[in-house]
Amino acid sequence: xxxxxxxxxxxxxxxxxxxxxxxxxxxxxxxxxxxxxxxxxxxxxxxxxxxxxxxxxxxxxxxxxxxxxxxxxxxxxxxxxxxxxxxxxxxxxxxxxxxxxxxxxxxxxxxxxxxxx
Amino acid sequence: xxxxxxxxxxxxxxxxxxxxxxxxxxxxxxxxxxxxxxxxxxxxxxxxxxxxxxxxxxxxxxxxxxxxxxxxxxxxxxxxxxxxxxxxxxxxxxxxxxxxxxxxxxxxxxxxxxxxxxxxxxxxxxxxxxxxxxxxxxxxxxxxxxxxxxxxxxxxxxxxxxxxxxxxxxxxxxxxxxxxxxxxxxxxxxxxxxxxxxxxxxxxxxxxxxxxxxxxxxxxxxxxxxxxxxxxxxxxxxxxxxxxxxxxxxxxxxxxxxxxxxxxxxxxxxxxxxxxxxxxxxxxxxxxxxxxxxxxxxxxxxxxxxxxxxxxxxxxxxxxxxxxxxxxxxxxxxxxxxxxxxxxxxxxxxxxxxxxxxxxxxxxxxxxxxxxxxxxxxxxxxxxxxxxxxxxxxxxxxxxxxxxxxxxxxxxxxxxxxxxxxxxxxxxxxxxxxxxxxxxxxxxxxxxxxxxx
Numbered sequence: 001x002x003x004x005x006x007x008x009x010x011x012x013x014x015x016x017x018x019x020x021x022x023x024x025x026x027x028x029x030x031x032x033x034x035x036x037x038x039x040x041x042x043x044x045x046x047x048x049x050x051x052x053x054x055x056x057x058x059x060x061x062x063x064x065x066x067x068x069x070x071x072x073x074x075x076x077x078x079x080x081x082x083x084x085x086x087x088x089x090x091x092x093x094x095x096x097x098x099x100x101x102x103x104x105x106x107x108x109x110x111x112x113x114x115x116x117x
Numbered sequence: 118x119x120x121x122x123x124x125x126x127x128x129x130x131x132x133x134x135x136x137x138x139x140x141x142x143x144x145x146x147x148x149x150x151x152x153x154x155x156x157x158x159x160x161x162x163x164x165x166x167x168x169x170x171x172x173x174x175x176x177x178x179x180x181x182x183x184x185x186x187x188x189x190x191x192x193x194x195x196x197x198x199x200x201x202x203x204x205x206x207x208x209x210x211x212x213x214x215x216x217x218x219x220x221x222x223x224x225x226x227x228x229x230x231x232x233x234x235x236x237x238x239x240x241x242x243x244x245x246x247x248x249x250x251x252x253x254x255x256x257x258x259x260x261x262x263x264x265x266x267x268x269x270x271x272x273x274x275x276x277x278x279x280x281x282x283x284x285x286x287x288x289x290x291x292x293x294x295x296x297x298x299x300x301x302x303x304x305x306x307x308x309x310x311x312x313x314x315x316x317x318x319x320x321x322x323x324x325x326x327x328x329x330x331x332x333x334x335x336x337x338x339x340x341x342x343x344x345x346x347x348x349x350x351x352x353x354x355x356x357x358x359x360x361x362x363x364x365x366x367x368x369x370x371x372x373x374x375x376x377x378x379x380x381x382x383x384x385x386x387x388x389x390x391x392x393x394x395x396x397x398x399x400x401x402x403x404x405x406x407x408x409x410x411x412x413x414x415x416x417x418x419x420x421x422x423x424x425x426x427x428x429x430x431x432x433x434x435x436x437x438x439x440x441x442x443x444x445x446x447x448x449x450x451x452x453x454x455x456x457x458x459x460x461x462x463x464x465x466x467x468x469x470x471x472x473x474x475x476x477x478x479x480x481x482x483x484x485x486x487x488x489x490x491x492x493x494x495x496x497x498x499x500x501x502x503x504x505x506x507x508x509x510x511x512x513x514x515x516x517x518x519x520x521x522x523x524x525x526x527x528x529x530x531x532x533x534x535x536x537x538x539x540x541x542x543x544x545x546x547x548x549x550x551x552x553x554x555x556x557x558x559x560x561x562x563x564x565x566x567x568x569x570x
Contacts, residue, residue, distance in 0.1 A: 010340045010341040010380065010384065011340060011384075012338070012340065012384040012385070012387055012388050013388075014388045014389035014390075015389065016389060016391060017253075017254050017552070017554065018254065021387070021389060021390050021391065023383075023384070023386075023387020023388070023390060025341075025380070025383050025384065025387065027341075047494070050492065050493060051492040051493075051494070059392060059393050059394070060406075061387070061393050061405065061406050062406075063406055063407065063408055063409060063422075064383050064386060064387070064405075064408065064410065065383075066383060066387055068387055068390050068393055070391065076479075076481060077479070079157065079158070079551060079552045080158055080440070080549050080550055080551050080552070081440060081511070081549060081551050083443065083445065083479060083480075083481035083509030083510075083511060084481065084483065084489075085483055085485060085489045085490060085507060086489070086490045091490045091491070093340065094340070094491070095490065095491045095492070095494055098491065098494050
């Protein structure tokens with residue numbers, strides 16, 4: 001089943017120099033395992049291809065039902081050097097929530113995941 | 118020892134709600150009011166002000182904030198901790214004292230002034246002694262931009278704030294303290310947390326991180342169920358009710374808007390996070406993967422379980438330097454074919470700049486309404502009702518950037534049709550003050566605390 005992250009997670013993003021961070025948080029604790037399994041470092045790097053220049057790092061925070069992604073080279077130089085509207089990476093959060101993942105039907109049913117519209 | 122110590126946040130950055138400090142002292146019981154004024158670029162703005170007038174260089178909003186909470190400080194013993202001192206904490210203290218003296222505070226205030234974070238006058242000596250202050254992101258030594266440096270400050274920890282409180286200060290003014298130290302200082306002072314009580318110190322850091330951005334943990338900028346968050350026009354700023362064991366509750370005053378929930382606090386916890394296992398501060402390294410959150414009644418979240426480990430022997434240094442000039446011009450194109458028209462205008466602008474022989478380090482075009490924030494992820498926007506072309510240039514040559522700003526308006530008559538939104542006039546040329554993060558040995562930074570009465 002196709003599942004959109006916006007329907008199973010919320011997020012906040014910010015900056016550190018030219019790196020944007022996106023914290024993605026499961027809307028229900030039991031959905032964290034879906035984030036952990038399907039929102040991989042590589043999947044996020046593919047999602048943002050063409051939008052960021054550097055690597056992606058991923059960290060797990062099971063205690064908060066959250067993943068933290070660092071998107072390097074995302075902010076056109078960052079800080080005051082950046083010419084971007086989103087120079088501080090504030091809305092990379094919802095850009096990540098656009099991602100649609102494929103979850104096996106049985107698992108999606110077991111966890112009560114909403115299907116992407 | 119108090120069983121519960123209440124630290125309230127009244128300012129999340131310089132420019133935040135001027136009325137929030139007063140609401141925090143009047144809305145319910147608190148012991149400390151914490152005000153964070155400093156962002157990365159703020160120090161350089163303050164340094165420029167100090168160059169023009171040696172009695173300036175601090176966050177002037179703070180003087181008004183102290184005036185608005187003075188009755189609580191004098192009559193109820195609320196103490197105020199702020200990094201409002203910027204690059205001139207003594208001048209900030211003098212201004213606060215003068216304002217308070219005129220409002221019945223004469224002889225009743227003890228202002229703790231923390232200095233020693235300012236490294237600007239020591240830079241050449243430090244570099245000569247073998248501290249390269251290399252850029253943490255690029256590895257380049259500071260010598261490359263030395264002649265363009267405006268300010269240089271070490272991020273200092275909670276130690277001098279504790280010292281000031283132990284000296285009886287009821288107002289503590291620092292320069293470039295870490296944001297989190299402003300919350301940690303009072304907790305260490307009240308609970309006697311030692312310099313090696315890593316778990317306690319880590320709890321103080323997490324408490325500070327949660328409230329340092331003001332209402333961003335109490336319903337502001339919260340994506341989770343955002344439509345249902347009540348009364349943001351009267352948003353309640355956060356406070357922590359801390360206990361000696363390192364656990365604390367995040368909450369806000371009654372009869373305020375916004376929300377404190379596990380979700381609002383979690384969003385703030387992940388904000389600007391790097392490696393969650395190692396949130397590095399001068400006092401301690403906090404492990405954010407150990408934080409436990411639990412609901413504790415309406416608008417209350419209990420935080421516990423936090424673990425910490427010893428800090429490094431370095432301090433982070435924030436250097437600001439002049440990095441050239443920039444300008445951003447915009448034009449709005451309307452349906453039909455708004456995006457296509459904006460794209461044509463973009464190509465024309467590029468060609469004009471080429472023909473004029475203007476050279477820039479960087480040019481960025483964005484199409485607001487189509488792809489500026491989410492790029493190609495936003496999908497096909499050819500049918501958008503309007504699209505704003507946002508065209509920015511950056512370079513060392515001020516004259517070239519200036520010349521660019523005159524190329525926008527002519528496009529209204531010379532370019533693609535259905536254009537509007539140019540009433541603001543020519544774009545403004547801005548000098549760029551950029552941020553250079555570096556590390557320095559802790560041992561070379563000596564803080565000092567003075568108490569003035």
